Amino acid sequence: MTDEAPQAPDRFGEVRAGRVRRTIPVVGFAARSAGGRVVAGLRQRAGNEGAVDDFHRRTADRYADLLGHSKGVLMKAGQLMSTFDGSGPTDGPLAIYQQALRRLQADAPPMDADTAREIVEAELGKPIEKLFAGFSPEPMAAASIGQVHVAWLPDGRRVAVKVQYPGVAQAIRHDLANTELLATFFKLSMSLTPRAFRTDQRAAAAELSERIAEELDYRHEARSIGRFADLYRGHPFIRIPEVVANRSTNRVLTMSYVDGVGWSEALTADQDLRNHWGEVIGYFAFGAYRHGSLFNADPHPGNYRFGDDGSVGFVDFGCVKQFPEWVRTGIVHTYRATLAGDRDEVFRLANRHGFLDTDADLTADQVFEWWAMMSRASLGEQPHSFVADDSGDALRSFIGDGPASVAFRRMSVPSDYVMLARISLGVNAVLSGLGATFDTREQSDALDGIGEPTSDLAKAHTAWVRERGLPFGLDPR
Incomplete structure (x- = not known):
């Protein structure tokens, strides 16, 4: 060669x-x-x-x-x-x-080994033997935009190499221009x-378009990985890979390999371990925007690596949202008001943050019904056991006839909140798949800096936040 x-x-x-x-x-x-x-x-x-x-x-x-x-x-x-x-x-x-x-x-059919090799060499400018001490020809995972190969750097480190399918970026960018x-x-x-909806479909489409466009640029994902790695550095049970910058371009992304089993093997683990993993996923999913305004919006089970020590590795950062501070505080304060049962405050916050048009004709009780439905895991008896209805109730609010459904159809969900609904539904689906049971109310309090934690994970997370000097969810930035 x-x-x-x-x-x-x-x-x-x-x-x-x-x-x-x-x-x-x-x-x-x-x-x-x-x-x-x-x-x-x-x-x-x-x-x-x-x-x-x-x-x-x-x-x-x-x-x-x-x-x-x-x-x-x-x-x-x-x-x-x-x-x-x-x-x-x-x-x-x-x-x-x-x-x-x-x-x-479902996993996309993988591209053949020769094509993957050619893309890596074209992007990085050298034969693959000079880039890696070893490169597995078969991908460990294949998705809609690219596939991942295991490789070894010349210094012996094992890495994961994400290779974008040829032509996919051009196809999607052409669509986004439309x-x-x-x-x-x-x-x-x-x-x-x-049913009819008030949500601004063009604004929602623009928000989704922005997130999809970012997934096409692996340099953007590399920056997101770096931000999450910095945020969660030294965390007791959340693991983030490190980017190998000199082996990465906008179509090839090389990162440190994160150990652990995949989703199908995780589902066969002992229930106590699955409960632990579920709680860790909750801390990651809802902690980043409490401590740093970041929001990983793709909670697919294929994006996790489950450790036998109870830790979870998170390996996909293509779809990341940076919340404006006023949106972040709006989410946290509305959630806290919902947990407190303060219907008037929930209504005031919904109005302030653009959920209610002037002709929405909704009462405080009706608006509270929807937020209570979205927060049901923390409002009920603790610990909470996740089942399919944790996602199903939220999904049914689109087409049902109950109070939460009526409220949702009269509200206008601002574009910044579109991905919040996405991750809430996705995380609930993952936790339901694990059949996870844990105290979601204590987790929320630990994330927001309320009270003193009692469970091992809540204590460990709180100690880490304090050691790092990070803000809790209710702290002003």
Whole structure:
């Protein structure tokens, strides 16, 4: 092999281009779905039992196929909107759509070893034998944007090398340039439910677009890893990899290898250990924006490495949100007011932070119902055992008829809060998959600096925060 690095091939190929050509299938699908829903409702009222559920099953399969075949940003958006591993509602229309969307979460077919090698050499400018002492040809994981290989540096350190699929960035960026595409996707998603929503679909699409665009640039992810590694340095049970900068580009990301077992093996572990892991995931998911305004918005179980010592390693930082301070404080104070049962304060904060339009016509009790539903794990009896309904209740608020659902449909969720709902649902789904049981109220108090902790994990986390001189959730920055 010569020292000259080859050009990476474009295996991904060209996707359908042009703003109109990419948007028309989504618009057409939305129109057909809206009409089909009306017809199904009429048939069911006329005595055809199951007509509505049959409609939703057919539509959900077509919906998943549309997103899967779109290859670009729509497939990624569909992944971000789905939950995992069967967690969530088990019946009704929402369960049908979640089941279909979960097909998008399956590992992507990996690119062949020669293609991966060529991309690494083209990006890093040297033959792979000069870059690594060893490089596993088979990926350890494959996802929608890239795949991960195990390798060894010349000094013997084991690393994980994330290699982006050729052509995927171009395909997704082309879609993101089409400002109508994601907005139309959100309209389509809303059209599949029988209820109207106030949420600004364009603002939500813009927020999602920004997060997806950042995932394409591995240098951005490297910076995010560095920020999380700095924040959690020395933590007793949260492990973050270190970036190997001289082996990383915008399409290749090399980081230290994080030991531990994957999700499928974690599910077979002793329940006490799973409870411990679940609590650790809670500290990571909801601690970063308490202590540093950072927010890792992709709580997929494939992104965790579970240690037999009870620690958890977090290995994917492509989707990270930096909260403005006023949004961060709004989240924490609304949550604390909800736990305190202060309905008037929850209503005031919802109004202040843009959840209530002037014509929203909602009472303090109705607004509180929705926040209480989102905070149910900490409001109930402790310790809390996570089950599918912890995600299902929140998902059902989109289409149900209960008080929380009525409140949600009359509220306008600001764009900064879109990813908060995403991570709350995702983390609940992961904790439900583990069947985790722990004191969520004490965890919240430890994160916010309220009272003295009693459990081992709460004590260890609190001691670490104090030793590092970091703020707690309720401390002013």
